[in-house]
Amino acid sequence: MTLTVRALRAGVPEDAEAFARTRRATIPYLVCTAEALAWEAAHAPAGQRLHRLLATGPDGTVAGCADTGLLAGSTAPGHGFLHTAVPPGQAGRGAGAALVAAGEAYLAGLGVRRVHSWVADEDGARRFAERLGYRRSRQARFLGLDLRHAPLPELPATLPAGVTLASVADFADDLRPLYEADVECAADEPGDVDVGATPYEVWLRLNWGRPDWDAGLSGVVLVDGRVAAYSVAQTDGVDRYWSGMTGTRRAFRGRGLATLAKLAALRRARAAGYVHAYTGNDATNAPMLAVNRRLGYRVVASEWRHLKAL
Structure with missing residues (x-):
């Protein structure tokens, strides 16, 4: 099949919806909306050099998508990201390879020396990544919870x-x-790259300006009036809820406060009508995996960070 790889057109709703639909079909656990994609395109840090691609067939059918750019905030230069999404019905037709080639060419033009990519924990995806020179680094897990039927614990009386x-x-x-x-908790997140603290004004714009983050559902636990733990809610406005980040400040860990913050957020989400709750954890993040198990989450899929030297 002859494929065309082109940049996502800013301000074109059809492109944003096609990209969101393709990503949802490939990674159904994530919250991804056309509105959020348009917002990201307009507000992404200039230093990230965010670039999105669509692969289309001769009839205009979208066969895959990709986003790429620099790892903004990395304390080491030369790191970029490239994430591709090819729906199951389009796999094996060349869309993935075409998107990777275009994405790597873009990153090479930015001087990137090391590419980071998430790859599904499936034999076909693994072989594809290895064939293109990517090597496994670390594993992450998607966890899901059915808010309609899950016996969520009650909040303490x-x-x-x-x-x-x-x-x-x-x-x-x-x-x-x-x-x-958030800055303190994010510094303790497992990862391949050290990321410096984001300035407050940038953090405010990139987080709470997003159309898919819900301040009313997000849970916060205070101890003697100080923020001790929090759990951020991200939603699609329809039926899907994603835990954007859950954390406990170091001085308050080991007291079950992250569980409390996340439970409060989940119960608010269920009351608001959301039915699918998802979250993601690095496979080495034992404390958060334990929190999620206590709340009833179960692993629904895994993926691996892959690295490639350009």
């Missing part, structure tokens, strides 16, 4: 002394306490 529950919406006048918690 009485909280420990000094502990209170809130939502991110309660911090509308000043999100800096949440920013400080």
